[in-house]
Amino acid sequence: MNSLGDDCTELKKQYDACFNSWFSEHFLKGRHDDSLCAPIFKVYQDCVKRAMREQKIELREIESEITTGEQNHEQQQQEKPDHTKS
């Protein structure tokens, strides 16, 4: 797959290749040190973040905490969260 930034695609491919081998050969085998791909990840991030700025992609939402969204939808199912508790 291509990167958002045309000039980042080559870096993305290098990073993906590094990540895939780290994920299979290290992470899934219980070795969680992620420094192996850190250098290429940083170069790739610099490139893709620049492309995002150039394309005026709303960064506010993108820089929030990583979430699985389950909290949002559990809250929605309740009528009104009871703030008097907790």
Added chain:
Amino acid sequence: MVTASQCTTETVFDYSWKQVVQAYWNRYPNPSSTHVLTEDTIQREVRDGKLYSRRLLSKTNPVPNWGKRFYNNAPVKIVEDSILDPQKKTLVTFTRNIGFKKIMNVDEIVEYSEQQDGRTLAVRRAYISSQVFGFSRAIRAFGIERFKSNCNKAASGFNYVLRNMFPKNVGETGTYKLSKDVNENETAAASTTGTSQIQQATVNKTEALKMAGKAGYEYLKNHAIKLAQIFSIKN
């Protein structure tokens, strides 16, 4: 504020959890995902033994003519967060569109977990909402209709990638799917509402206007389905 409609589907992949999660990072491109244009990892870290990732996807956006009033035809951006727990053998992914949120908001949560028989269960939940007055209920209803009709296609795209990565499993491609309506009644009610809104707009009850109402309803339905497809991330 509208509440979201919800739809849940389950798929079983004939591959181990480890195979599924390895394929997950490589599931684009595949023949069923030609609408996905770009894919980038924009955050990643290991915390408490879990892998946290955020990816940004962009998809083609064939804007219907009426939609050009609301938004341009820039590719739609989708954020995909995931938390992978190698201890529990779970991968939970959360995708949603950024931008155009008033028109339609599609949140999809998928949990991949190991079954006792060694295969992998994917439970997919979609929440669809819209704040566009008058379109809201129809968009949600048809968005969910679309979502359900695309479930098989979604699995076939991922299965294609799995077969390529793990060719030993050739022949074992069968997946089954359970689909349940969380709010069947609401879906039916929404269809009725959609019709009556269009018909109210036509005011007179002449035959010609009834026909116009019907045509408008079909028009609305088609575009609601198209929108749901644009904002939903499948495969």
